[in-house]
Amino acid sequence: MQNFQDIILSLQKYWSTQNCVILQPHDMEVGAGTFHPATFLRAIGPEPWKSAYVQPCRRPKDGRYGDNPNRLQHYYQFQVVLKPSPSNIIELYLDSLEAIGLDNSQHDIRFVEDNWESPSLGAWGLGWEVWLNGMEITQFTYFQEVGGLPCRPMLGEITYGLERIAMYLQEKNTVYDINWNGDISYRDIFQQNEREQSAYNFEIADIRTLVQSFEICEKEANKTIEHQLCLPGYELVIKCSHIFNLLDSRGAISVTERAGYIARVRTLARNVAKCFYTERKKTGFQLAEISNLKAILDPNEFQETMDNREISKNV
Amino acid sequence: MNFRKQWITEKLAKMSDTLLIELLTEELPPSALLNLSSGLQNEMMQSLKKFELLEENARCYSFETPRRLALQIKKVRSQAPQKTIIKKLVPTSVGFDEEGNPTKSLLKKMESIGVKENQLKNIYSDKSGKVEMLFIRQNDLGVCLEKAIDRALDRAVRKMPIPKLMTYQLDDGVTDIKFVRPVRGLLAMYGRKTVNATVLGVESSNHTKGHRFLTNNNVTLDHADDYEETLFNLGKVIVSSAKRKASIRRQCQEHAERLGYKLSDNSPSNLIDEVTALVEWPVIYNASFNSEFLTLPAECLILTMTTHQKFFPLFDNNDKLTNRFLVVSNMDLDNPTNIIEGNKRVITPRLQDARFFFETDCRIKLNKRLNLLKNMVFHNKLGSLLDRTNRISFLSQHIADLIGCSTEEAHRAGQLCKTDLTTEMVGEFPELQGTMGKYYALKDKETKNVAEAIEDHYLPRFQSDLIPKTKIGMCVALADKVDLILAIFSINLIPTGDKDPYGLRRCGIGIVRILIENKISIDLRRLLHKGIEKIVIKSPRENVPNQVYDFILERLKGYLKDKGFSPDEIEAVAEKQIISFENILSLLYAIRNFKLLKEAGNLTAANKRIKNILRKNSFVTRKIIFSQLEHKSEIELNNKIQELSPKIEDFLKTSKFEEALKLLSSIAPHVDNFFNDVLVIDKDENKKNNRLALLNSLELLLNRVANIAVLNLTPKS
Known part of the structure; x- marks a missing residue:
């Protein structure tokens, strides 16, 4: 049986042998591994990129005060991104499941259509959720657009739900019973955190301060973009997104306001994406030197197709 | 030599065999699978036909699984005829x-x-x-198959009905391919031979892959005819959707019978189609959840199982939901513990969520939720859902007053009908709107009428759906729909073409059905005028109630057409500017019977003639001066009109349309005699005017019940 940390180590080792850059989490509150610059920004432009990392994720609205066996406002994703996406990406993924101790021939593994869209990142992709005996353990997405820019070449994203996989492998009915390393359980590490953070997210977080913070971050983001500082700019986008999520969990956003907030984050995300593209271009798309990907540089890549797309409910 | 060569060419041209094409893909979207498959089939057959590569009796069989789209075309020529x-x-x-x-x-x-x-x-x-x-x-010489196949395939993949086109690259990382999902293999065979073909950057071969997990992958074919069998035996794949579906049905039935349970009679048909499109080798297992969850509303449990997990719930012989369900898996295992236990463990937290939502929702009574509706925007020009709720309850109450049921209950149900939109459960399962309202209302000790009206006010949701069964339900259902159409018309968002985002047409049909099928006696036009009073917005569109009335009349015509009435029959009633919908069906049946009467043809013809005469001649007076009637025929006709008019009015008062029309037909001989014996357009102005007045009163009588002039009938002599 694999402990929680063993699963992470196994995945890191497996993807490391697939020539992935093993990175560490991005040190900010994000809603998903996709927000890590190693996914969002690296999906932009022609440069090849392979990376794998753990990312703690925050979804304030999903908090349940440590009471619910499955819902957490803070949890872990293991993220793999491969660009260009190799034609055997599904086989690679299935092998990775064997690497963490699953015998694929003894389970019912299914790829069930699930397309992904993030209106606030101006991003969408096509793919599946991967089912293990009916349980979703992974999100598999072929990125089509990010920050309003088409992804050429396409990036393949594999997002493992670590807690779900661990619960399955360890046969636990609640996330808190997961063995972290044999001595220490998930409960020991996180239950208090869940309780306190849930209370903060739902009851305490000051709405006025949050609203102001959003404005400040948005302003600051625009300033950085003016100065062609896309990486700090992107981090401010991440901040805006998290503040929005907090406001949402405080129930402070009406239906109409919601669309407005999302549109503001999206505008920032797009500008950052453009800025990143321009800055990489200035370097001559360094990483593309090592492959033939320069051939697809296309001056029309700034097509913004997200403009008329309806803003869906999900962030 | 030359002769021999020609002979061979001709021989070749006559040769035909089976062509097999299989696109091996990554997992395809289930809802699009059958459309993709038939799209591929149609396009390929069209192309091959155009190339004259199909024999007269060529036939195409299409196959589709989550990972493959295949065609097997029998009687394909290797070369088009010279x-x-x-x-x-x-x-x-x-x-x-x-x-x-x-x-x-x-x-x-x-x-x-x-x-x-x-x-x-x-x-x-x-x-x-x-x-x-x-x-x-x-x-x-005629094109040969090898040359045509690439062009046909290329055209087909471009023309297939792909719901969301994906762009990906070949392994060079540079070449863009646009298709539904990445294509990883192309199996192309003609008889025993591999056909050289390339589509979407993939080159053909005589092998494909079997089931992802049940075989060792590569499956080689000997002959194009062997596809289905080889894939079944060596690939562990049932390539035919129809066969997989039948197998799922059969296995489900067997499991249910063995357990002494049954499947739902009205389980959504798309569920079985969806699971059929998710497996290549269906094997069904049964599992259960903790029966303590059965205290939750069955609808929540069923939705949780079907939408999220694609399980088939099982019911006992009293149609009560049980805690057992069937899982359609893609794996055939000697020891299926992983699958059964895994699926059991998935459903538990989902049911826990449902219970959490239910218990949380129960903490706030529905009437306390009215305030929450204030924060929910209905439309930025039309205010909040609370505004809409107030309008609905006002109208419900008004309708209850008109049709004679409890105005308090109607008002209450109107107030509460949208409150469940603020609950967690409906947030999670929008399909449960109304249904959850009913459950929560019962918990809140609302009356049964109110609770049922909350659920029923969305009816009918689709064409063959039920209509509300209780009077209170009808009041709220009508109020909801009338307000929606009026409100959306007021802000100028009238449905056009295929654009009807608020489903107003469906709403209109709903109103028509409720009025007709429940025989509700209501003046719709006045109801619309009542409803518009409460819609207070800036610069509304003008004359909305009348436009909405016409809009609903159009739906009425469509509804009657679906019921099998002919256009002329419908026109005969619709032209009458119906005041009440309640009797429209019995009127139409009466018209049908009237059309069978031998007098009907002559009467409608006479009616048309009268209309023409009256149109062409302006007449001074509508009053008939009896003393000036001189001819026997006109005197008799007049007497008959005087005799029939009050009787027909009496029949109409009691909605005896058939009797009314039958009585009316008795005037036919008098009309015939009149036209045979009397000259209407007499030289004498007074006589002429008098006769025109007579005809006018006759016309009024003839069309009193229905507009019979528009009926399609041939006069009988």
Whole structure:
């Protein structure tokens, strides 16, 4: 049986042998591994990129005060991104499941259509959720657009739900019973955190301060973009997104306001994406030197197709 | 030698065999699978037909699984038949000079249509036209399959109905491919041979892959005819959707019977289609959840199982939901513990969520939720859902007053009908709107009428759906729909073409159905005017109630057409500016019977004639001066009109349409006599006017019940 940390180590080792850059989490509150610059920004432009990392994720609205066996406002994703996406990406993924101790021939593994869209990142992709005996353990997405820019070449994203996989492998009915390393359980590490953070997210977080913070971050983001500082700019986008999520969990956003907030984050995300593209271009798309990907540089890549797309409910 | 070569070519052209094409893909979207497959089939068959590569009796079988789209076409030619083509060149006089040598213009023409100079011997002249012309006879060998296949495939994949097009790259990382999901293999065989083909950057071979997990992957085919069998035996794949579906049905039935339970009679048909499109080798297992969850509303449990997990819930013989369910898996295992236990463990937290939502929701009573509706925008020009709720409850109450049921209950149900939109459960399962409202209302100790009205006010949701069964339900359902149409019309968002985002047409049909099928006696036009009073917005569209009335009349016509009434029958009632919908069906049946009467033809013809006469002649007075009627026929006609009019009014008062029309038909001989014996347009102005007045009163009578002039009938002598 694999402990929680063993699963992470196994995945890191497996993807490391697939020539992935093993990175560490991005040190900010994000809603998903996709927000890590190693996914969002690296999906932009022609440069090849392979990376794998753990990312703690925050979804304030999903908090349940440590009471619910499955819902957490803070949890872990293991993220793999491969660009260009190799034609055997599904086989690679299935092998990775064997690497963490699953015998694929003894389970019912299914790829069930699930397309992904993030209106606030101006991003969408096509793919599946991967089912293990009916349980979703992974999100598999072929990125089509990010920050309003088409992804050429396409990036393949594999997002493992670590807690779900661990619960399955360890046969636990609640996330808190997961063995972290044999001595220490998930409960020991996180239950208090869940309780306190849930209370903060739902009851305490000051709405006025949050609203102001959003404005400040948005302003600051625009300033950085003016100065062609896309990486700090992107981090401010991440901040805006998290503040929005907090406001949402405080129930402070009406239906109409919601669309407005999302549109503001999206505008920032797009500008950052453009800025990143321009800055990489200035370097001559360094990483593309090592492959033939320069051939697809296309001056029309700034097509913004997200403009008329309806803003869906999900962030 | 030449002869032999030609013989072989002809022989080849006559040869036909089975063509097999399989696109091996990554997992395809289940909802699009059948459309993709038939799209591929249609496009390929069209192309092959155009290339003349299909025998007369060629047949195409299509197969589709989550990972493959395949076609097996029987009787495909390896080469299209040889043909002689005749091309027109130039007039003979232009084509050859006096010495009989070809002219420059002839050679130029030949070049332009791609005929070489050494083909001159195949030129002949034809005198049958106005001018003697030169023609050339050419042999067209016919395209061979190998050459045509790429073009046909290429066209097919571009024309397939792909809901969301994906762009991906080949392994060079540079070449863009657009398709539904990445294609990883192409199996192309003609009889025993591999057909050289390339589509979407993939080259053909004679092998494919079997089931992802049940086989060792590569499956090689000996013959294109063997596809289904080989994939079944070596690939562990049932390639036919129909067969997989039948297998799922059969296995589900067997499991249910063995357990002494049954499947739902009205389980959504798309569920079985969806699971069929999610497996290549369906094997069904049964599992259960903790029966303590059965205290939750069955609808929540069923939705949780079907939408999220695609399980088939099982019911006992009293149609009560049990805690057992069936899982359609893609794996055939000797020891299926992983699958059964895994699926059991997935459903538990989902049910816990549902219970959490239910318990959380129960903490706030529905009437306390009205305030929450204030924060929910209905439409930025039309205010919040609370505004809409207030309008609905006002109208519900008004309708209850008109049709004679409890105005308090109608008002209450109107107030509460949208409150469940603020609950967690409906947030999670929007399909449960109304249903959850009913459950929560019962928990809140609302009356049964109110609770049921909350659920029923969305009815009918689709064409063959039920309509509300209780009077209170009807009141709220009508109020909801009337308000929606009025409100959306007021802000100028009238449905056009296929654009009807608020489903107003469906709403209109709902109103029609409720009024007709429940025989509700209501003046719809007045109801619309009542409803518009409460819609207070800036610069609303004008004359909305009348436009909405016409809009609903159009739906009425459609509804009656679906019921099998002919356009003329519908026009005969619709033209009457119906005041009440309640009796429209019995009126229509009466009209039908009237049409069978032998007098009907003559009466409608006479009616048309009268209309014409009255239109062409302006008449001074509507009053008939009895004393001036001189002819026997006109006196008798008048007497008959005077006799029938009050009787027909009596019949109408009691909605005895059939009797009314039958009585009316008794006037036919008098009308015939009148037209035979009397000249309407008399020289004497007074006589003329008097007769016109007589005809006018006759016309009023004839069309009192229905507009019979528009009926399609041929007069009988």
